[in-house]
Amino acid sequence: MLSQSQIKHITALKVKKFREEFNQFIAEGTKLVMDMADSQFQVAGIYASGEWIVANLPLIRKKNIPVFETVPREMERLSALSTPSPVLAVVNIPSDNDLKSKFDALFCTSSLYGAETLVLALDDIRDPGNFGTIIRIADWFGIGTILCSESCVDLYSPKVVQASMGSITRVTVIRCKLAETLNTLSGRFTLSAHGEGLPVYGTFLEGDSVFSQTLTEHGIVVIGNESRGISPDLVPFITHKLFIPSFGSSAPGKAESLNASIAAAIICAEFRRGK
Amino acid sequence: MLSQSQIKHITALKVKKFREEFNQFIAEGTKLVMDMADSQFQVAGIYASGEWIVANLPLIRKKNIPVFETVPREMERLSALSTPSPVLAVVNIPSDNDLKSKFDALFCTSSLYGAETLVLALDDIRDPGNFGTIIRIADWFGIGTILCSESCVDLYSPKVVQASMGSITRVTVIRCKLAETLNTLSGRFTLSAHGEGLPVYGTFLEGDSVFSQTLTEHGIVVIGNESRGISPDLVPFITHKLFIPSFGSSAPGKAESLNASIAAAIICAEFRRGK
Secondary structure, X not given: OOOHHHHHHHHHOOOHHHHHHHOEEEEXXXXXXXXXXXXXXXXXXXXXXXXXXXXXXXXXXXXXXOEEEOOHXXXXXXXXXXXXXXXXXXXXXXXXXXXXXXXXXXXXXHHHHOOXXXXXXXXXXXXXXXXXXXXXXXXXXXXXXXXXXXXXOOOOOHHHHHHOOOHHHOOEEEEEOHHHXXXXXHHHHHOOOOOOOOOEEEEEEEEEEOOOOOOOOOEEEEEOEOOOEOOOOOHHHOOEEEEOOOOOOOOOOOOOOOOHHHHHHHHHHHHHHOO | OXXXXXXXXXXXXXXXXXXXXXXXXXXEOHHHHHHHHOOOOOEEEEEEOHHHHHHOHHHHHHHOOOEEEOOHHHHHHHOOOOOOOOEEEEEEOOOHHHHHHXXXXXXXXXXXXXXXXXXXXXXXXXXXXXXXXXHHHHHHOOOOEEEEEOOOOOOOOHHHHHHXXXXXXXXXXXXXXXXXXXXXXXXXXXXXXXXXXXXXXXXXXXXXXXOOOOOOOOEEEEEOEOOOEOOOOOHHHOOEEEEOOOOOOOOOOOOOOOOHHHHHHHHHHHHXXXX
């Protein structure tokens, strides 16, 4: 049984304002909690049924994470899911300094020009399911870093965390002023000793078919907002305009677009598949 | 202003039991309502704000659809969306006979062997967002027919309809006993004069990379359940086992799978892009 203040604290983490105040978020379900415990994230506490605790005792002891036994009625209050899992973790949000050092490690060395460095940049992604799904896609395709604009939905909202299916523990997401960041990077790499600019890809209706383009193995791929696409202030930094062609009927009522995470998946597959 | 019985009737359509009883479903938002009005679906009524009606009067008159003016408070009750749109349509569910004739037209002729006939078969897709998104993907890639197992989530649930973004009006979805259907089709085409069997594709962990396989331009692609993959009773009908390779780190915690609609998108793109 938990105290009222514990319940109040954890329940509050469903709301962005309180996640920012307490610097914590929640992660639910055995796989996700295990991924969190095995990652660089710091798990502040595990809240689980007695059965779950007994079944997972070795792991919990090894990780030295505080564990609190709960009853189903409590899990229903704590959970952000319609069907609560028997386990939930409260996890600390990494400090901005940690992220900044990762950013510097990535962009202030020449590693961006490593053969396999591909970075996604999410511009104003508002749907938490899309955000989480894109993190999962990046993980699948070996993309270790995602930049996201400050207008994207909160990375630590329960829906983003759950939709990432644990990939949030393996992909570094850096929230930043995207135009400013692209400006800095474009300038730096254009003037670099590599003799070439930084390839920045984005999808546009007037772009070239992603299926026939030669794609570099490194660079930045900008994924635009669900309804408005890529923001005008980012357009000047795009060096390669891509388009995912549609097929079949050209009837006027045809699908006008693909969902943002679907487009991201097709583009990532195309970068990775080799021509 | 609507009558209480109108409000009760439309609100009930959020629930599967009542959709089946009344043979109707709801579609919300200007684009989707317009797509419905322009399609073979029969729109029983449009419920909209006075402003919306004035702005869209020419269309409404042309289509001869009964229109009912609503106030915002009513739309909040009728809508299945968290942010109600100013317009909602009540649409009739096509009768099984209509679908059966489409099915016969597709499979009882040799048209399945037309150069571009690719069919998706959804096996136990439970998430409405996935179902709707896959319909949208099919529309984008010119796939006009989807088979779905009887265990799939209801096609006419508001979340499926909305996630399809209007593509539900252009892609024919046929609910059937999938194993029985595949059995019938496999038998028919194996023994056909074409001298070749019906290619039936599905994704499996032990499959061959979809990026290096030669894919036919026709055939059936089975998309499995979100957590369990393709049902054992369908496996005997799969003639080509495919796999979407992952890239980069092979760390033990790596993403274990892709979302069903993401996998469907990558596979459809691969069929359509040409090698």
